Amino acid sequence: MENFTPWSALAGGALIGLAAVILMGANGRIAGxxxxxxxxxxxxQGDTAWRLWFVGGMVIAPLLVTLSTGNAPPFLMQADWWAVILGGLLVGVGTRLGxxxxxxxxxxxLSRLSLRSLAAVAMFMGAGMVTVTVLRLAMGG
Amino acid sequence: MERNIAAGLAGLVFGLGLTVSQMVNPAKVLAFLDILGNWDPSLVFVMGGALLVTAGGYRLAWMRPAPLFEQNYQIPCDNSIDRKLAVGAVMFGMGWGLVGLCPGPAIAALTLGGPKIWVFFLAMLGGMLIHLKTPIGKWVEA
Incomplete structure:
Protein backbone atom coordinates (compact mmCIF):
# COMPACT_ATOMS: atom_id res chain seq x y z
CA MET A 1 0.00 0.00 0.00
CA GLU A 2 2.96 2.32 -0.53
CA ASN A 3 0.98 4.36 -3.06
CA PHE A 4 -1.86 5.09 -0.64
CA THR A 5 -2.62 8.85 -0.56
CA PRO A 6 -5.40 9.34 2.02
CA TRP A 7 -5.15 13.12 2.45
CA SER A 8 -5.17 14.17 -1.21
CA ALA A 9 -7.90 11.56 -1.73
CA LEU A 10 -10.06 13.07 1.01
CA ALA A 11 -9.42 16.63 -0.21
CA GLY A 12 -10.18 15.75 -3.82
CA GLY A 13 -13.25 13.82 -2.74
CA ALA A 14 -14.48 16.84 -0.77
CA LEU A 15 -14.11 18.98 -3.92
CA ILE A 16 -16.14 16.44 -5.90
CA GLY A 17 -18.81 16.61 -3.19
CA LEU A 18 -18.75 20.42 -3.30
CA ALA A 19 -19.28 20.28 -7.08
CA ALA A 20 -22.29 18.00 -6.59
CA VAL A 21 -23.73 20.42 -4.01
CA ILE A 22 -23.19 23.44 -6.32
CA LEU A 23 -25.03 21.72 -9.16
CA MET A 24 -27.89 20.69 -6.86
CA GLY A 25 -28.21 24.08 -5.15
CA ALA A 26 -27.97 26.12 -8.35
CA ASN A 27 -29.66 23.94 -10.95
CA GLY A 28 -31.34 21.18 -8.97
CA ARG A 29 -29.41 18.50 -10.82
CA ILE A 30 -27.58 15.34 -9.85
CA ALA A 31 -23.87 15.49 -10.74
CA GLY A 32 -23.84 12.17 -12.54
CA GLN A 45 -34.40 21.82 -26.42
CA GLY A 46 -32.73 24.12 -23.90
CA ASP A 47 -31.09 21.23 -22.07
CA THR A 48 -27.74 21.12 -23.87
CA ALA A 49 -25.83 24.30 -22.97
CA TRP A 50 -25.41 23.65 -19.24
CA ARG A 51 -24.12 20.15 -19.98
CA LEU A 52 -21.46 21.55 -22.32
CA TRP A 53 -20.46 24.12 -19.72
CA PHE A 54 -20.10 21.40 -17.09
CA VAL A 55 -17.98 19.22 -19.40
CA GLY A 56 -15.89 22.26 -20.38
CA GLY A 57 -15.18 23.00 -16.72
CA MET A 58 -14.07 19.41 -16.19
CA VAL A 59 -11.67 19.50 -19.15
CA ILE A 60 -10.14 22.84 -18.09
CA ALA A 61 -9.53 21.80 -14.46
CA PRO A 62 -6.37 19.67 -14.93
CA LEU A 63 -4.94 22.33 -17.26
CA LEU A 64 -5.33 24.91 -14.48
CA VAL A 65 -3.58 22.55 -12.07
CA THR A 66 -0.74 22.09 -14.56
CA LEU A 67 -0.43 25.85 -15.10
CA SER A 68 -0.48 26.72 -11.40
CA THR A 69 1.85 23.97 -10.15
CA GLY A 70 4.10 23.67 -13.18
CA ASN A 71 3.59 19.89 -13.21
CA ALA A 72 1.09 17.87 -15.21
CA PRO A 73 -0.94 15.52 -12.99
CA PRO A 74 0.34 11.92 -13.14
CA PHE A 75 -1.36 9.95 -15.90
CA LEU A 76 -0.55 6.36 -16.84
CA MET A 77 -2.84 4.45 -19.18
CA GLN A 78 -1.37 1.06 -19.95
CA ALA A 79 -4.37 -0.75 -21.40
CA ASP A 80 -3.92 -2.36 -24.81
CA TRP A 81 -5.84 -0.93 -27.76
CA TRP A 82 -8.42 -3.74 -27.76
CA ALA A 83 -9.09 -3.09 -24.06
CA VAL A 84 -9.37 0.68 -24.62
CA ILE A 85 -12.03 0.23 -27.31
CA LEU A 86 -13.93 -2.60 -25.61
CA GLY A 87 -13.67 -0.84 -22.24
CA GLY A 88 -15.04 2.42 -23.65
CA LEU A 89 -17.98 0.64 -25.26
CA LEU A 90 -18.76 -1.29 -22.05
CA VAL A 91 -18.57 1.87 -19.93
CA GLY A 92 -20.85 3.73 -22.37
CA VAL A 93 -23.52 1.07 -22.68
CA GLY A 94 -23.27 -0.05 -19.06
CA THR A 95 -23.60 3.37 -17.44
CA ARG A 96 -26.68 4.21 -19.53
CA LEU A 97 -28.29 0.80 -19.02
CA GLY A 98 -27.56 0.96 -15.29
CA LEU A 110 -25.19 6.90 -1.82
CA SER A 111 -25.42 10.32 -0.17
CA ARG A 112 -29.22 10.06 -0.51
CA LEU A 113 -29.02 6.54 1.01
CA SER A 114 -30.49 5.04 -2.18
CA LEU A 115 -30.51 1.23 -2.00
CA ARG A 116 -30.66 1.09 -5.79
CA SER A 117 -27.42 3.06 -5.98
CA LEU A 118 -25.81 0.93 -3.26
CA ALA A 119 -26.65 -2.19 -5.28
CA ALA A 120 -25.19 -0.60 -8.43
CA VAL A 121 -21.98 0.46 -6.66
CA ALA A 122 -21.48 -3.01 -5.15
CA MET A 123 -21.98 -4.61 -8.57
CA PHE A 124 -19.74 -2.31 -10.60
CA MET A 125 -16.97 -2.34 -8.02
CA GLY A 126 -17.20 -6.12 -7.76
CA ALA A 127 -17.13 -6.50 -11.54
CA GLY A 128 -14.17 -4.10 -11.79
CA MET A 129 -12.21 -5.98 -9.11
CA VAL A 130 -12.89 -9.35 -10.75
CA THR A 131 -11.88 -7.98 -14.17
CA VAL A 132 -8.59 -6.54 -12.88
CA THR A 133 -7.76 -9.73 -11.00
CA VAL A 134 -8.58 -12.02 -13.92
CA LEU A 135 -6.57 -9.83 -16.33
CA ARG A 136 -3.58 -9.82 -14.02
CA LEU A 137 -3.68 -13.60 -13.60
CA ALA A 138 -4.12 -14.07 -17.36
CA MET A 139 -1.06 -11.90 -17.99
CA GLY A 140 0.86 -14.02 -15.51
CA GLY A 141 1.30 -11.19 -12.98
CA MET B 1 -26.86 32.20 -18.46
CA GLU B 2 -26.56 31.91 -14.66
CA ARG B 3 -27.28 28.22 -14.79
CA ASN B 4 -24.63 27.66 -17.45
CA ILE B 5 -22.03 29.47 -15.37
CA ALA B 6 -23.07 27.48 -12.29
CA ALA B 7 -22.76 24.26 -14.28
CA GLY B 8 -19.35 25.34 -15.59
CA LEU B 9 -18.21 26.12 -12.05
CA ALA B 10 -19.50 22.77 -10.80
CA GLY B 11 -17.67 21.00 -13.65
CA LEU B 12 -14.48 22.91 -12.86
CA VAL B 13 -14.61 22.03 -9.15
CA PHE B 14 -15.46 18.43 -10.03
CA GLY B 15 -12.46 18.24 -12.37
CA LEU B 16 -10.19 19.80 -9.73
CA GLY B 17 -11.38 17.14 -7.28
CA LEU B 18 -10.61 14.36 -9.75
CA THR B 19 -7.17 15.87 -10.38
CA VAL B 20 -6.24 16.48 -6.72
CA SER B 21 -7.35 12.97 -5.76
CA GLN B 22 -5.45 11.52 -8.78
CA MET B 23 -8.59 9.79 -9.98
CA VAL B 24 -7.73 11.10 -13.47
CA ASN B 25 -4.88 8.58 -13.42
CA PRO B 26 -6.04 5.15 -14.69
CA ALA B 27 -3.10 3.42 -12.97
CA LYS B 28 -4.26 4.81 -9.61
CA VAL B 29 -7.83 3.59 -10.13
CA LEU B 30 -6.67 0.15 -11.28
CA ALA B 31 -4.55 -0.08 -8.12
CA PHE B 32 -7.78 0.34 -6.12
CA LEU B 33 -9.58 -2.35 -8.12
CA ASP B 34 -6.58 -4.71 -7.78
CA ILE B 35 -7.76 -5.81 -4.36
CA LEU B 36 -5.67 -9.00 -4.25
CA GLY B 37 -2.57 -7.27 -5.59
CA ASN B 38 -0.69 -4.20 -4.36
CA TRP B 39 -3.92 -2.60 -3.16
CA ASP B 40 -4.28 1.20 -2.99
CA PRO B 41 -7.41 2.09 -0.97
CA SER B 42 -7.28 5.81 -1.90
CA LEU B 43 -10.52 5.63 -3.91
CA VAL B 44 -12.43 4.73 -0.74
CA PHE B 45 -11.23 8.00 0.78
CA VAL B 46 -12.24 9.94 -2.35
CA MET B 47 -15.73 8.48 -2.09
CA GLY B 48 -15.77 9.11 1.67
CA GLY B 49 -14.78 12.77 1.31
CA ALA B 50 -17.32 13.28 -1.46
CA LEU B 51 -20.09 11.55 0.48
CA LEU B 52 -19.50 13.56 3.66
CA VAL B 53 -19.76 16.87 1.79
CA THR B 54 -22.66 15.78 -0.41
CA ALA B 55 -24.74 14.22 2.37
CA GLY B 56 -24.55 17.44 4.40
CA GLY B 57 -24.56 19.85 1.47
CA TYR B 58 -27.60 18.32 -0.27
CA ARG B 59 -29.62 18.66 2.92
CA LEU B 60 -28.58 22.30 3.24
CA ALA B 61 -29.44 22.94 -0.41
CA TRP B 62 -32.85 21.30 -0.06
CA MET B 63 -33.79 23.69 2.74
CA ARG B 64 -34.58 26.13 -0.04
CA PRO B 65 -37.87 25.24 -1.72
CA ALA B 66 -36.28 25.44 -5.19
CA PRO B 67 -32.78 25.61 -6.68
CA LEU B 68 -31.36 29.08 -7.39
CA PHE B 69 -31.71 29.02 -11.18
CA GLU B 70 -34.35 26.36 -11.91
CA GLN B 71 -37.97 25.68 -11.04
CA ASN B 72 -37.40 22.48 -9.10
CA TYR B 73 -35.02 19.76 -8.03
CA GLN B 74 -34.70 16.80 -10.38
CA ILE B 75 -33.96 13.88 -8.12
CA PRO B 76 -34.16 10.28 -9.38
CA CYS B 77 -37.09 8.52 -7.75
CA ASP B 78 -36.59 5.09 -9.31
CA ASN B 79 -35.87 2.63 -6.51
CA SER B 80 -36.04 -0.57 -8.53
CA ILE B 81 -33.14 -2.99 -8.38
CA ASP B 82 -33.83 -4.79 -11.64
CA ARG B 83 -32.04 -6.66 -14.38
CA LYS B 84 -31.20 -3.49 -16.34
CA LEU B 85 -29.44 -2.03 -13.30
CA ALA B 86 -27.54 -5.26 -12.68
CA VAL B 87 -26.48 -5.90 -16.29
CA GLY B 88 -25.54 -2.24 -16.77
CA ALA B 89 -23.52 -2.04 -13.55
CA VAL B 90 -21.64 -5.25 -14.33
CA MET B 91 -20.87 -4.11 -17.91
CA PHE B 92 -19.69 -0.75 -16.60
CA GLY B 93 -17.53 -2.44 -13.95
CA MET B 94 -15.90 -4.68 -16.55
CA GLY B 95 -15.04 -1.72 -18.79
CA TRP B 96 -13.80 0.22 -15.76
CA GLY B 97 -11.54 -2.68 -14.80
CA LEU B 98 -10.19 -3.11 -18.33
CA VAL B 99 -8.87 0.45 -18.53
CA GLY B 100 -9.18 2.24 -15.19
CA LEU B 101 -11.41 5.01 -16.49
CA CYS B 102 -14.99 5.84 -15.57
CA PRO B 103 -16.92 8.65 -17.31
CA GLY B 104 -15.71 11.57 -15.14
CA PRO B 105 -11.98 10.90 -15.45
CA ALA B 106 -12.44 9.95 -19.12
CA ILE B 107 -13.44 13.58 -19.70
CA ALA B 108 -11.18 15.33 -17.20
CA ALA B 109 -8.11 13.48 -18.51
CA LEU B 110 -8.71 14.35 -22.18
CA THR B 111 -5.80 16.81 -22.21
CA LEU B 112 -3.45 14.62 -20.15
CA GLY B 113 -2.93 11.59 -22.32
CA GLY B 114 -2.27 10.71 -25.91
CA PRO B 115 -4.67 9.31 -28.50
CA LYS B 116 -5.76 6.40 -26.26
CA ILE B 117 -7.82 8.59 -23.94
CA TRP B 118 -9.63 10.10 -26.94
CA VAL B 119 -10.31 6.67 -28.41
CA PHE B 120 -11.70 5.55 -25.04
CA PHE B 121 -13.87 8.68 -24.83
CA LEU B 122 -15.22 8.19 -28.37
CA ALA B 123 -15.87 4.49 -27.70
CA MET B 124 -17.75 5.50 -24.55
CA LEU B 125 -19.92 7.92 -26.55
CA GLY B 126 -20.41 5.12 -29.08
CA GLY B 127 -21.61 2.83 -26.29
CA MET B 128 -24.04 5.51 -25.11
CA LEU B 129 -25.34 5.86 -28.68
CA ILE B 130 -25.78 2.08 -28.92
CA HIS B 131 -27.93 2.25 -25.81
CA LEU B 132 -29.88 5.19 -27.23
CA LYS B 133 -30.41 3.89 -30.76
CA THR B 134 -30.88 0.15 -30.25
CA PRO B 135 -33.49 -1.66 -28.15
CA ILE B 136 -30.74 -3.11 -25.94
CA GLY B 137 -32.60 -1.99 -22.82
CA LYS B 138 -35.65 -3.98 -23.89
CA TRP B 139 -33.55 -7.05 -24.72
CA VAL B 140 -32.05 -7.03 -21.25
CA GLU B 141 -35.47 -6.72 -19.64
CA ALA B 142 -37.00 -9.51 -21.71
Missing part, protein backbone atom coordinates in the same frame (compact mmCIF):
# COMPACT_ATOMS: atom_id res chain seq x y z
CA UNK A 33 -21.29 12.40 -15.31
CA UNK A 34 -22.66 9.58 -17.48
CA UNK A 35 -26.11 11.18 -17.25
CA UNK A 36 -24.81 14.66 -18.05
CA UNK A 37 -22.85 13.40 -21.07
CA UNK A 38 -25.56 10.96 -22.16
CA UNK A 39 -28.04 13.84 -22.21
CA UNK A 40 -25.89 15.56 -24.82
CA UNK A 41 -26.68 12.78 -27.29
CA UNK A 42 -30.43 13.39 -27.18
CA UNK A 43 -31.22 16.76 -28.71
CA UNK A 44 -33.72 18.09 -26.23
CA UNK A 99 -28.56 4.66 -15.10
CA UNK A 100 -25.34 5.87 -13.55
CA UNK A 101 -21.65 5.62 -12.81
CA UNK A 102 -19.21 6.31 -10.00
CA UNK A 103 -20.52 9.86 -9.57
CA UNK A 104 -24.27 9.43 -10.06
CA UNK A 105 -24.73 6.21 -8.11
CA UNK A 106 -21.51 6.37 -6.09
CA UNK A 107 -21.56 9.94 -4.80
CA UNK A 108 -25.02 11.39 -5.38
CA UNK A 109 -27.00 8.16 -4.90
Missing amino acids: ISGIVGGLLTRS SGCTSGHGVCG
Whole structure:
Protein backbone atom coordinates (compact mmCIF):
# COMPACT_ATOMS: atom_id res chain seq x y z
CA MET A 1 0.00 0.00 0.00
CA GLU A 2 2.96 2.32 -0.53
CA ASN A 3 0.98 4.36 -3.06
CA PHE A 4 -1.86 5.09 -0.64
CA THR A 5 -2.62 8.85 -0.56
CA PRO A 6 -5.40 9.34 2.02
CA TRP A 7 -5.15 13.12 2.45
CA SER A 8 -5.17 14.17 -1.21
CA ALA A 9 -7.90 11.56 -1.73
CA LEU A 10 -10.06 13.07 1.01
CA ALA A 11 -9.42 16.63 -0.21
CA GLY A 12 -10.18 15.75 -3.82
CA GLY A 13 -13.25 13.82 -2.74
CA ALA A 14 -14.48 16.84 -0.77
CA LEU A 15 -14.11 18.98 -3.92
CA ILE A 16 -16.14 16.44 -5.90
CA GLY A 17 -18.81 16.61 -3.19
CA LEU A 18 -18.75 20.42 -3.30
CA ALA A 19 -19.28 20.28 -7.08
CA ALA A 20 -22.29 18.00 -6.59
CA VAL A 21 -23.73 20.42 -4.01
CA ILE A 22 -23.19 23.44 -6.32
CA LEU A 23 -25.03 21.72 -9.16
CA MET A 24 -27.89 20.69 -6.86
CA GLY A 25 -28.21 24.08 -5.15
CA ALA A 26 -27.97 26.12 -8.35
CA ASN A 27 -29.66 23.94 -10.95
CA GLY A 28 -31.34 21.18 -8.97
CA ARG A 29 -29.41 18.50 -10.82
CA ILE A 30 -27.58 15.34 -9.85
CA ALA A 31 -23.87 15.49 -10.74
CA GLY A 32 -23.84 12.17 -12.54
CA ILE A 33 -21.29 12.40 -15.31
CA SER A 34 -22.66 9.58 -17.48
CA GLY A 35 -26.11 11.18 -17.25
CA ILE A 36 -24.81 14.66 -18.05
CA VAL A 37 -22.85 13.40 -21.07
CA GLY A 38 -25.56 10.96 -22.16
CA GLY A 39 -28.04 13.84 -22.21
CA LEU A 40 -25.89 15.56 -24.82
CA LEU A 41 -26.68 12.78 -27.29
CA THR A 42 -30.43 13.39 -27.18
CA ARG A 43 -31.22 16.76 -28.71
CA SER A 44 -33.72 18.09 -26.23
CA GLN A 45 -34.40 21.82 -26.42
CA GLY A 46 -32.73 24.12 -23.90
CA ASP A 47 -31.09 21.23 -22.07
CA THR A 48 -27.74 21.12 -23.87
CA ALA A 49 -25.83 24.30 -22.97
CA TRP A 50 -25.41 23.65 -19.24
CA ARG A 51 -24.12 20.15 -19.98
CA LEU A 52 -21.46 21.55 -22.32
CA TRP A 53 -20.46 24.12 -19.72
CA PHE A 54 -20.10 21.40 -17.09
CA VAL A 55 -17.98 19.22 -19.40
CA GLY A 56 -15.89 22.26 -20.38
CA GLY A 57 -15.18 23.00 -16.72
CA MET A 58 -14.07 19.41 -16.19
CA VAL A 59 -11.67 19.50 -19.15
CA ILE A 60 -10.14 22.84 -18.09
CA ALA A 61 -9.53 21.80 -14.46
CA PRO A 62 -6.37 19.67 -14.93
CA LEU A 63 -4.94 22.33 -17.26
CA LEU A 64 -5.33 24.91 -14.48
CA VAL A 65 -3.58 22.55 -12.07
CA THR A 66 -0.74 22.09 -14.56
CA LEU A 67 -0.43 25.85 -15.10
CA SER A 68 -0.48 26.72 -11.40
CA THR A 69 1.85 23.97 -10.15
CA GLY A 70 4.10 23.67 -13.18
CA ASN A 71 3.59 19.89 -13.21
CA ALA A 72 1.09 17.87 -15.21
CA PRO A 73 -0.94 15.52 -12.99
CA PRO A 74 0.34 11.92 -13.14
CA PHE A 75 -1.36 9.95 -15.90
CA LEU A 76 -0.55 6.36 -16.84
CA MET A 77 -2.84 4.45 -19.18
CA GLN A 78 -1.37 1.06 -19.95
CA ALA A 79 -4.37 -0.75 -21.40
CA ASP A 80 -3.92 -2.36 -24.81
CA TRP A 81 -5.84 -0.93 -27.76
CA TRP A 82 -8.42 -3.74 -27.76
CA ALA A 83 -9.09 -3.09 -24.06
CA VAL A 84 -9.37 0.68 -24.62
CA ILE A 85 -12.03 0.23 -27.31
CA LEU A 86 -13.93 -2.60 -25.61
CA GLY A 87 -13.67 -0.84 -22.24
CA GLY A 88 -15.04 2.42 -23.65
CA LEU A 89 -17.98 0.64 -25.26
CA LEU A 90 -18.76 -1.29 -22.05
CA VAL A 91 -18.57 1.87 -19.93
CA GLY A 92 -20.85 3.73 -22.37
CA VAL A 93 -23.52 1.07 -22.68
CA GLY A 94 -23.27 -0.05 -19.06
CA THR A 95 -23.60 3.37 -17.44
CA ARG A 96 -26.68 4.21 -19.53
CA LEU A 97 -28.29 0.80 -19.02
CA GLY A 98 -27.56 0.96 -15.29
CA SER A 99 -28.56 4.66 -15.10
CA GLY A 100 -25.34 5.87 -13.55
CA CYS A 101 -21.65 5.62 -12.81
CA THR A 102 -19.21 6.31 -10.00
CA SER A 103 -20.52 9.86 -9.57
CA GLY A 104 -24.27 9.43 -10.06
CA HIS A 105 -24.73 6.21 -8.11
CA GLY A 106 -21.51 6.37 -6.09
CA VAL A 107 -21.56 9.94 -4.80
CA CYS A 108 -25.02 11.39 -5.38
CA GLY A 109 -27.00 8.16 -4.90
CA LEU A 110 -25.19 6.90 -1.82
CA SER A 111 -25.42 10.32 -0.17
CA ARG A 112 -29.22 10.06 -0.51
CA LEU A 113 -29.02 6.54 1.01
CA SER A 114 -30.49 5.04 -2.18
CA LEU A 115 -30.51 1.23 -2.00
CA ARG A 116 -30.66 1.09 -5.79
CA SER A 117 -27.42 3.06 -5.98
CA LEU A 118 -25.81 0.93 -3.26
CA ALA A 119 -26.65 -2.19 -5.28
CA ALA A 120 -25.19 -0.60 -8.43
CA VAL A 121 -21.98 0.46 -6.66
CA ALA A 122 -21.48 -3.01 -5.15
CA MET A 123 -21.98 -4.61 -8.57
CA PHE A 124 -19.74 -2.31 -10.60
CA MET A 125 -16.97 -2.34 -8.02
CA GLY A 126 -17.20 -6.12 -7.76
CA ALA A 127 -17.13 -6.50 -11.54
CA GLY A 128 -14.17 -4.10 -11.79
CA MET A 129 -12.21 -5.98 -9.11
CA VAL A 130 -12.89 -9.35 -10.75
CA THR A 131 -11.88 -7.98 -14.17
CA VAL A 132 -8.59 -6.54 -12.88
CA THR A 133 -7.76 -9.73 -11.00
CA VAL A 134 -8.58 -12.02 -13.92
CA LEU A 135 -6.57 -9.83 -16.33
CA ARG A 136 -3.58 -9.82 -14.02
CA LEU A 137 -3.68 -13.60 -13.60
CA ALA A 138 -4.12 -14.07 -17.36
CA MET A 139 -1.06 -11.90 -17.99
CA GLY A 140 0.86 -14.02 -15.51
CA GLY A 141 1.30 -11.19 -12.98
CA MET B 1 -26.86 32.20 -18.46
CA GLU B 2 -26.56 31.91 -14.66
CA ARG B 3 -27.28 28.22 -14.79
CA ASN B 4 -24.63 27.66 -17.45
CA ILE B 5 -22.03 29.47 -15.37
CA ALA B 6 -23.07 27.48 -12.29
CA ALA B 7 -22.76 24.26 -14.28
CA GLY B 8 -19.35 25.34 -15.59
CA LEU B 9 -18.21 26.12 -12.05
CA ALA B 10 -19.50 22.77 -10.80
CA GLY B 11 -17.67 21.00 -13.65
CA LEU B 12 -14.48 22.91 -12.86
CA VAL B 13 -14.61 22.03 -9.15
CA PHE B 14 -15.46 18.43 -10.03
CA GLY B 15 -12.46 18.24 -12.37
CA LEU B 16 -10.19 19.80 -9.73
CA GLY B 17 -11.38 17.14 -7.28
CA LEU B 18 -10.61 14.36 -9.75
CA THR B 19 -7.17 15.87 -10.38
CA VAL B 20 -6.24 16.48 -6.72
CA SER B 21 -7.35 12.97 -5.76
CA GLN B 22 -5.45 11.52 -8.78
CA MET B 23 -8.59 9.79 -9.98
CA VAL B 24 -7.73 11.10 -13.47
CA ASN B 25 -4.88 8.58 -13.42
CA PRO B 26 -6.04 5.15 -14.69
CA ALA B 27 -3.10 3.42 -12.97
CA LYS B 28 -4.26 4.81 -9.61
CA VAL B 29 -7.83 3.59 -10.13
CA LEU B 30 -6.67 0.15 -11.28
CA ALA B 31 -4.55 -0.08 -8.12
CA PHE B 32 -7.78 0.34 -6.12
CA LEU B 33 -9.58 -2.35 -8.12
CA ASP B 34 -6.58 -4.71 -7.78
CA ILE B 35 -7.76 -5.81 -4.36
CA LEU B 36 -5.67 -9.00 -4.25
CA GLY B 37 -2.57 -7.27 -5.59
CA ASN B 38 -0.69 -4.20 -4.36
CA TRP B 39 -3.92 -2.60 -3.16
CA ASP B 40 -4.28 1.20 -2.99
CA PRO B 41 -7.41 2.09 -0.97
CA SER B 42 -7.28 5.81 -1.90
CA LEU B 43 -10.52 5.63 -3.91
CA VAL B 44 -12.43 4.73 -0.74
CA PHE B 45 -11.23 8.00 0.78
CA VAL B 46 -12.24 9.94 -2.35
CA MET B 47 -15.73 8.48 -2.09
CA GLY B 48 -15.77 9.11 1.67
CA GLY B 49 -14.78 12.77 1.31
CA ALA B 50 -17.32 13.28 -1.46
CA LEU B 51 -20.09 11.55 0.48
CA LEU B 52 -19.50 13.56 3.66
CA VAL B 53 -19.76 16.87 1.79
CA THR B 54 -22.66 15.78 -0.41
CA ALA B 55 -24.74 14.22 2.37
CA GLY B 56 -24.55 17.44 4.40
CA GLY B 57 -24.56 19.85 1.47
CA TYR B 58 -27.60 18.32 -0.27
CA ARG B 59 -29.62 18.66 2.92
CA LEU B 60 -28.58 22.30 3.24
CA ALA B 61 -29.44 22.94 -0.41
CA TRP B 62 -32.85 21.30 -0.06
CA MET B 63 -33.79 23.69 2.74
CA ARG B 64 -34.58 26.13 -0.04
CA PRO B 65 -37.87 25.24 -1.72
CA ALA B 66 -36.28 25.44 -5.19
CA PRO B 67 -32.78 25.61 -6.68
CA LEU B 68 -31.36 29.08 -7.39
CA PHE B 69 -31.71 29.02 -11.18
CA GLU B 70 -34.35 26.36 -11.91
CA GLN B 71 -37.97 25.68 -11.04
CA ASN B 72 -37.40 22.48 -9.10
CA TYR B 73 -35.02 19.76 -8.03
CA GLN B 74 -34.70 16.80 -10.38
CA ILE B 75 -33.96 13.88 -8.12
CA PRO B 76 -34.16 10.28 -9.38
CA CYS B 77 -37.09 8.52 -7.75
CA ASP B 78 -36.59 5.09 -9.31
CA ASN B 79 -35.87 2.63 -6.51
CA SER B 80 -36.04 -0.57 -8.53
CA ILE B 81 -33.14 -2.99 -8.38
CA ASP B 82 -33.83 -4.79 -11.64
CA ARG B 83 -32.04 -6.66 -14.38
CA LYS B 84 -31.20 -3.49 -16.34
CA LEU B 85 -29.44 -2.03 -13.30
CA ALA B 86 -27.54 -5.26 -12.68
CA VAL B 87 -26.48 -5.90 -16.29
CA GLY B 88 -25.54 -2.24 -16.77
CA ALA B 89 -23.52 -2.04 -13.55
CA VAL B 90 -21.64 -5.25 -14.33
CA MET B 91 -20.87 -4.11 -17.91
CA PHE B 92 -19.69 -0.75 -16.60
CA GLY B 93 -17.53 -2.44 -13.95
CA MET B 94 -15.90 -4.68 -16.55
CA GLY B 95 -15.04 -1.72 -18.79
CA TRP B 96 -13.80 0.22 -15.76
CA GLY B 97 -11.54 -2.68 -14.80
CA LEU B 98 -10.19 -3.11 -18.33
CA VAL B 99 -8.87 0.45 -18.53
CA GLY B 100 -9.18 2.24 -15.19
CA LEU B 101 -11.41 5.01 -16.49
CA CYS B 102 -14.99 5.84 -15.57
CA PRO B 103 -16.92 8.65 -17.31
CA GLY B 104 -15.71 11.57 -15.14
CA PRO B 105 -11.98 10.90 -15.45
CA ALA B 106 -12.44 9.95 -19.12
CA ILE B 107 -13.44 13.58 -19.70
CA ALA B 108 -11.18 15.33 -17.20
CA ALA B 109 -8.11 13.48 -18.51
CA LEU B 110 -8.71 14.35 -22.18
CA THR B 111 -5.80 16.81 -22.21
CA LEU B 112 -3.45 14.62 -20.15
CA GLY B 113 -2.93 11.59 -22.32
CA GLY B 114 -2.27 10.71 -25.91
CA PRO B 115 -4.67 9.31 -28.50
CA LYS B 116 -5.76 6.40 -26.26
CA ILE B 117 -7.82 8.59 -23.94
CA TRP B 118 -9.63 10.10 -26.94
CA VAL B 119 -10.31 6.67 -28.41
CA PHE B 120 -11.70 5.55 -25.04
CA PHE B 121 -13.87 8.68 -24.83
CA LEU B 122 -15.22 8.19 -28.37
CA ALA B 123 -15.87 4.49 -27.70
CA MET B 124 -17.75 5.50 -24.55
CA LEU B 125 -19.92 7.92 -26.55
CA GLY B 126 -20.41 5.12 -29.08
CA GLY B 127 -21.61 2.83 -26.29
CA MET B 128 -24.04 5.51 -25.11
CA LEU B 129 -25.34 5.86 -28.68
CA ILE B 130 -25.78 2.08 -28.92
CA HIS B 131 -27.93 2.25 -25.81
CA LEU B 132 -29.88 5.19 -27.23
CA LYS B 133 -30.41 3.89 -30.76
CA THR B 134 -30.88 0.15 -30.25
CA PRO B 135 -33.49 -1.66 -28.15
CA ILE B 136 -30.74 -3.11 -25.94
CA GLY B 137 -32.60 -1.99 -22.82
CA LYS B 138 -35.65 -3.98 -23.89
CA TRP B 139 -33.55 -7.05 -24.72
CA VAL B 140 -32.05 -7.03 -21.25
CA GLU B 141 -35.47 -6.72 -19.64
CA ALA B 142 -37.00 -9.51 -21.71
